[in-house]
Amino acid sequence: MTDTVTTREAFVHPALFYRGAQQYVAGTVPFVLAGLAAGEPVAVAAPPDRLQLIRDGLGARADEVRFVDMTEAGRNPGRIIPAVLRGFADAHRDGRVRIIGEPIWPGRTPVEYPACVQHEALINAAFTGREVTILCPYDAAALEGGVLDDAWATHPVVIDEDGETASALYDPEAAVARYNEALSVPPGAETFFFQGSGQLSEAREFAVGHGERMGLSGPALEDLALAVAELTTNSVIHGAGGGTLGIWPEGEYVVCQVHDAGRLMDPLAGRRPQTPTRPGGRGLLLVNHVADLVRTHTGDPGTTIRFYLAR
Amino acid sequence: MDVSLGGLPAAPPRHGARLEAHPLSERPGVRVVGEVTLDTRRAWQEALGRLAQHGGTPLHVELSEVAFIDVAGVTDLVTAVRSLPKGQRLVVHRPPPQMARVLDIFWPGEGRIEVAP
Known part of the structure; x- marks a missing residue:
């Protein structure tokens, strides 16, 4: 047949x-x-x-x-x-x-x-x-x-x-x-190594302190805190328990990125709208919502998520 | 116990976020102090879980001493509200600014949470 x-x-x-x-x-x-x-x-x-x-x-x-x-x-x-x-x-x-x-x-x-x-x-x-x-x-x-x-x-x-x-x-x-291009931290960037959930608050405060100094204020500074919290939490849970945070000014933006040793296997991560009743999976989606630009790189050295906030 | 030299208390070591929850004395609900992150999520969920035990409508969550809440923390709040009996409402007092932002992005029009500035 x-x-x-x-x-x-x-x-x-x-x-x-x-x-x-x-x-x-x-x-x-x-x-x-x-x-x-x-x-x-x-x-x-x-x-x-x-x-x-x-x-x-x-x-x-x-x-x-x-x-x-x-x-x-x-x-x-x-x-x-x-x-x-x-x-x-x-x-x-x-x-x-x-x-x-x-x-x-x-x-x-x-x-x-x-x-x-x-x-x-x-x-x-x-x-x-x-x-x-x-x-x-x-x-x-x-x-x-x-x-x-x-x-x-x-x-x-x-x-x-x-x-x-x-x-x-x-x-x-x-x-x-x-276009899965490597995203290295430029010289002069402020960096912070975090390991374990006990350092999440420090990582966030580090980013907010430098973000403010670099010209972010008001809602943009709150968005920075949120985005950093989501990315660093993802690193602790999915990315070998920790990672590196980098932040620097670039033109009209403050740029921040989180690198960890994990591998992002799902290319649509952060691009699926979540049903309102689903308990998790909103971290990357949040970053996509609040940032003016998000770039990602994933490969053997791990995963880097870089985001831009206008100052 | 910390060993203090010369009578000066040692600076508290930073071992992650803390979160305390206290029942409100004048109305049904809870006052939360600290921040809501991965480290304190369980305490936050427990505080929200106890909300349903309070009698009265609406229920109140006082957050003026919460410095930060992440997306998972807001998700827990929405989940808690949706598990309350029909007709029950929740008033959140002076939440950190991230809460309104996250509610607006992921749960616009969640009518059972009222945010009081």
Whole structure:
């Protein structure tokens, strides 16, 4: 007996390479309208000027669409899956959901970019089997060629002016690995070695003291305390009982990182929204929520989580 | 016992966080002193567990002397509130700033916890 199994992946994740406003509108507005016509909930998360183009193109129907400023909600790429994409998709579970998500724009810095690619790659694992369509526009005229090469690796399908092409270069795991870059503490950083739960308070107070001296105050300083507590607690529980904390100023940010000997085996750690009744597993998610950027490195020497807070 | 020289008390050694819980005298609930971290989580959970034994509504948790609470500590509070009988509410007094932040991120609209500044 022959079993014919048709595997049609429920999750659809095309990249849209556009050049100029006209192509942007042509690639996004009909996509939104088709979703609305099918009765699908639609959200658009993009930089404000792009949101405006889509709003203008939709006219009165814009009221039926949820618009999200990606430069705010998605400033930290690690927050986009839990807070923006799954936030919207999980709230509409009875049928297909349609989202435009533009996480990479020309202003993204070299420090942010590796986290952006990893985010794009991990969308595939995060939504496997889900009735969700996420279209990711790329400004092909302004972004460097290497960015588009990465988009071919993180999206199974690419749409451009020539139409729709299945990507022969699609390999999201390789893209995650390619940007799994070592994160060393720069010279001059303040460092603190902690071992055991008895030093968690000291580690937190060390970070808060230096963070304040480096220019953090108010809610940002409280977020620093929270993030450091979560990361150092993770190190004590999962990372050989301790680790190293580093903190330093960098441009408009205070940067803090925690390194331990553990190995982060779950690439989606910190990117799954937790159901409200689940008792644990919110540490990395918290850091993704409060930080302006989170970078991670995991490998043989252990795991490093680095986060940035604007001062 | 610490050996003090010249009558001066030795500085207390830092062996992690501490947490004490005392029943409130004037209303049903508990006053907590210290900080809520991995080291003190069990004491915190026990204090919250005893809340249900108090009669009266709402129940009060006085946290003005709690310097810090981590995400697990806030999770315990939410879990405790959800295990209370229907109709019971909890008022948290002067919590450390992290509590509102964590509630807002993970449990927006948790109506059974009222935060009193």
